[in-house]
Amino acid sequence: MAGRFTNLEFDEERHEKAESSSNISLPDRDGWKILENARSAHIAARYEEALRLYTRALQEDRRLIRAWVGQVQMLVSLGEFHEARVWSDKALQLFKNNGDLLSAKAQACIRLKDRKIALACSDGAMEAPGSSAWRWEVRGEVLLARRDRQFDVCFQKALEEPEADWFDQVIIARIYAYYKRATTAMRYLRNAIEMAPDQAYTWYELGACQKELGLLNAASANFERCLHLDSNCQEAADALQSLDNITFADWIGSVLRGWRWR
Amino acid sequence: MQCMNCGFENMPGLEACSRCDSALALGEISVVPARASTLRLRTRIHQLRNRVAVVLTYPFRIRIPRWVPRSKSPILWPTLARTVVPGLGHLQIGQRTTGWIFLLTWLGFLVAGLLTLPSQATVWLFSAAVATHASAMISVFSADLSFQRPVIRMLFGILLFIALRQLVYVPIGMAAELFWVPMVVPSNLLPGTVTQSGEGLVYEGRWLRPDQFERGDLIFYRIRAINGHGYYSLEGHGLDRIVGIPGDNVVVKDGILLVNGETPSANEMPIGSVERMPDISIDVKDGQYAVLPTRLSFHAHNASVYDAIVRGVLLTTDEFILGRIRFRLQPWSRFGRIE
Numbered sequence: 001m002a003g004r005f006t007n008l009e010f011d012e013e014r015h016e017k018a019e020s021s022s023n024i025s026l027p028d029r030d031g032w033k034i035l036e037n038a039r040s041a042h043i044a045a046r047y048e049e050a051l052r053l054y055t056r057a058l059q060e061d062r063r064l065i066r067a068w069v070g071q072v073q074m075l076v077s078l079g080e081f082h083e084a085r086v087w088s089d090k091a092l093q094l095f096k097n098n099g100d101l102l103s104a105k106a107q108a109c110i111r112l113k114d115r116k117i118a119l120a121c122s123d124g125a126m127e128a129p130g131s132s133a134w135r136w137e138v139r140g141e142v143l144l145a146r147r148d149r150q151f152d153v154c155f156q157k158a159l160e161e162p163e164a165d166w167f168d169q170v171i172i173a174r175i176y177a178y179y180k181r182a183t184t185a186m187r188y189l190r191n192a193i194e195m196a197p198d199q200a201y202t203w204y205e206l207g208a209c210q211k212e213l214g215l216l217n218a219a220s221a222n223f224e225r226c227l228h229l230d231s232n233c234q235e236a237a238d239a240l241q242s243l244d245n246i247t248f249a250d251w252i253g254s255v256l257r258g259w260r261w262r
Numbered sequence: 263m264q265c266m267n268c269g270f271e272n273m274p275g276l277e278a279c280s281r282c283d284s285a286l287a288l289g290e291i292s293v294v295p296a297r298a299s300t301l302r303l304r305t306r307i308h309q310l311r312n313r314v315a316v317v318l319t320y321p322f323r324i325r326i327p328r329w330v331p332r333s334k335s336p337i338l339w340p341t342l343a344r345t346v347v348p349g350l351g352h353l354q355i356g357q358r359t360t361g362w363i364f365l366l367t368w369l370g371f372l373v374a375g376l377l378t379l380p381s382q383a384t385v386w387l388f389s390a391a392v393a394t395h396a397s398a399m400i401s402v403f404s405a406d407l408s409f410q411r412p413v414i415r416m417l418f419g420i421l422l423f424i425a426l427r428q429l430v431y432v433p434i435g436m437a438a439e440l441f442w443v444p445m446v447v448p449s450n451l452l453p454g455t456v457t458q459s460g461e462g463l464v465y466e467g468r469w470l471r472p473d474q475f476e477r478g479d480l481i482f483y484r485i486r487a488i489n490g491h492g493y494y495s496l497e498g499h500g501l502d503r504i505v506g507i508p509g510d511n512v513v514v515k516d517g518i519l520l521v522n523g524e525t526p527s528a529n530e531m532p533i534g535s536v537e538r539m540p541d542i543s544i545d546v547k548d549g550q551y552a553v554l555p556t557r558l559s560f561h562a563h564n565a566s567v568y569d570a571i572v573r574g575v576l577l578t579t580d581e582f583i584l585g586r587i588r589f590r591l592q593p594w595s596r597f598g599r600i601e
Contacts, residue, residue, distance in 0.1 A: 051295070058293035063266045071295055080298040087295040094291065095267040096282045183354075213354060214344070 031061035038070055043167055044201045045235075047077045065095055069134070072104035076111055077174075084108035099128030103138035110138075110145045111178075118142050133161040133168045141175045155188075166195035170202055173209075182209040200230035207239060216243055348398030364398040379591050380444030380462045392431050396423040440469045443585060445482060448499050451557040454533035456480060456600065457501060462592030463600070465585035472586070475551055477521070478530035479504045480587040480600060483553065488574040495571050498558075501587070502532050506544075506552030512576075514542045519554070529601070532556040540569040542576065550577045 038053035051074035057067040068091040075084035088105035095101055106121035122142045125135045140154030155172045158164060169192035176185035189206040196202065207222030220243050226236035263272045263286050265279035272280050277287055285291070344351040349365030352358070368391055375387035400419050447461045457463060457480075465482045475481065480503050488495045506512040506521055513520040517537035521530070534556025546552045555575050587600050 055294055062291060062293060065266075071293075075295060083296055083298055094285045096279075096284045098267060 031057045031064050031067070034060060035064060035067055035070075038067070042070065042074070042077075043170070043199065045077075045205075047074045050074050051078070062094075065098060065100060068095070069100045069104050072101070072108060076104070076107050081108050081111040085112060097124060097128050099125040099130055099135050100132055102128060103132075103135045106142055107138045110142050115142070115146055119146065131161065133158040133164040134171075136161065137168065137171055137175065140172070141179075144175065144179055166192045166199070166202075169195065170205070173205065177205075177209060182212050185209050186213075198229060200226045200233055200236070203229065204233060204236045204239070207236070211239065211243070219243065345395075345399045345402050348395045351398070351402040360401065364394060364401070368394040368398070377594075380446055380464075381592065384444075388431065389427070392427050393423055396426050399426075438467075440467045442470070442588070443467050444591065447501060450498070450559070451501060454502075454557050456533045457587070457590070460592075461590060461596070463587050464589040464591060465587045467585065470585075471583075475504050475507065475580075475583065475586070477504055477507050477510070477526070480533070481551075481553065482584045482587055483578050484582045484584065485555075485558070485575050485578075486582065488571060490567075490570050490574070495574070499584075500553065500555060500558055500575070502534065502553050502555065502557055503530065504551045505530065505532060505554055506546040508546050508548045508550060510546045510552065512542065512544050512546060512552045512554075514539045514554070516541070540565065540572055542569075542573065544573075544576060546577065549579055551579070551583065552576055553578055 034053055034057040038050045038057060041047075041050035041053055051071060054067045054070040054074060057064055058071070061067075072084050072088045072091065075081075075087060085105060085108040088101060088108055091101050092098065092105065102121045102125035106118045106125060109115075109118035109121060119142055122135075122139050126139060128135075136154050136158035140151045140158065143151035143154060158168055158172065161168075169188045173185040173188035173192065176182070176188065186206060186209045189202055189209065192199070192202050193206065203222045203226035207219040207226065210216075210219035210222065220240065223236045223240040223243070226233050227240065230236075263274055263276065264270070265272060265282060265284055265286060267284035268279060268282040270279055270281040272286060278285055344354055347365065348368040349361040349363070352361030352364060354361075371387050371391035371394060375384045375391060378384045378387060396419055399422055400415060442464050443466075444462060444464050447457050447459050447463060449459045451459050453459075463482075480501070482499065482501050485495075485498045485500050487497045505519065505526060511522055513523075514536060517539065519526060519531065519536045519539075532554045534554075536554060536556060539554060539556065544552065553576070555572060558575070590596050590598055590600055
């Protein structure tokens with residue numbers, strides 16, 4: 001008797017089902033492995049490599065929504081906002097109203113200065129079943145770009161999500177850095193460093209923010225720390241070298257940026 | 263077929279989920295995203311712009327010589343540059359409240375100093391502005407230079423205050439006085455029609471004063487000391503209109519002023535009373551200007567001594583003229599240009 005009604009839909013059950021949709025069928029083990037490698041590349045800001053790995057993960061298993069989201073994220077990180085928007089539209093055709101994909105599209109739109117669509121996508125993402133730090137992060141970015149004072153609350157919400165970790169602090173810091181708020185970005189990067197002090201690239205990012213603010217001594221120390229943890233980090237080595245060979249243009253630029261960046 | 267998006271169990275053969283409309287068959291979908299073309303016009307424009315920028319900014323890309331102190335030296339040049347305006351350094355490193363307090367305090371003292379020009383309060387208010395500036399600089403440098411000990415901070419602050427005052431603010435003030443010089447009307451002057459004692463005025467500085475003065479110009483001038491037989495007068499300052507320029511004949515007869523035989527217009531009359539002037543007839547020579555000392559009071563034993571003093575100070579020369587009076591700053595109720 002009960003078996004006849006198991007497929008009947010009730011509102012509450014529907015939400016519960018949708019929330020657990022990612023666990024419907026476990027993807028291939030290889031896909032997950034590649035996904036982990038892609039995330040490592042993403043953490044180290046090797047966006048091209050991460051994009052290739054996300055694509056490979058999808059070639060293994062096209063059901064990996066995280067890989068679709070990751071592709072859009074990497075395109076945005078590479079500055080290809082238009083392509084990111086097109087790709088997010090395609091992914092959304094496959095996964096209608098998926099919250100994380102909607103958020104990824106919102107980020108692409110907000111970077112394209114299409115604030116209306118970005119807000120609509122972010123609204124849709126927040127209304128979609130489930131919740132994630134990523135959605136709150138994009139929500140925060142949309143509000144930040146729209147100069148809405150609630151953006152900080154969204155970032156805090158992102159960090160309160162159960163799955164939030166140190167890398168979410170880095171993502172928020174990168175968002176702040178994109179909007180020329182190096183000081184606030186530094187705050188989140190310091191939090192990330194406290195949580196994961198062995199992540200070399202975070203030290204580099206902290207140093208980069210300090211360099212932009214003209215705090216060259218501190219930047220130099222952090223680049224050195226990055227190289228100490230990962231001697232192959234070319235960005236840190238280049239940045240350290242650039243501090244030794246600072247030009248008039250760099251100096252004037254850092255001073256002017258320092259005045260502009262708050 | 264189970265939908266990957268919502269988990270709905272669809273009938274076999276469907277291409278899209280009946281519940282959420284997501285695609286069910288993903289096997290043939292390309293997963294390689296389109297990338298931005300390097301041949302795109304926008305990319306080309308950016309490349310061209312970058313090349314132009316490289317050429318234009320070439321002079322700025324000259325390396326800073328080794329002997330110039332670097333950022334790693336005790337003096338942090340970018341930090342120093344940001345302390346040009348107090349508070350900006352704090353704002354930039356995120357200390358907004360402190361930054362705004364410094365900036366607004368400094369601006370407040372400066373504005374108050376300008377509003378009270380040229381009184382004694384101005385000196386104190388400008389000094390307070392300099393002290394605020396020095397405090398802001400110490401506050402910024404204390405983080406970078408680790409001047410944590412209060413004694414060192416205090417010594418550094420005193421040195422910084424003196425250096426700022428003498429090397430920055432005083433030169434700025436001196437430069438400003440090349441254009442405009444604030445002054446207070448001397449208290450020993452007799453009442454006049456245009457200005458009163460104690461008023462704050464501005465006269466033209468060295469770079470704005472004309473080569474030749476005109477009849478009717480209101481000038482601020484130095485009066486030289488006079489030594490005669492049985493009398494003398496001390497140095498001082500006067501403020502009055504020029505009544506005669508080179509080539510003019512100035513006559514005062516029975517308290518009536520005539521210049522070249524005619525009565526001057528109202529704008530060319532002295533601002534004090536001519537009635538108490540002795541009878542005078544004088545020709546103004548090249549390089550001289552006639553200014554009746556109508557606002558000066560002289561203590562003389564008798565009329566002849568008085569006449570001698572007036573004649574002594576009647577003619578002045580270019581080097582004794584400090585400048586033309588142009589504005590009235592104080593009192594605020596009479597603020598404005600003086601013609």
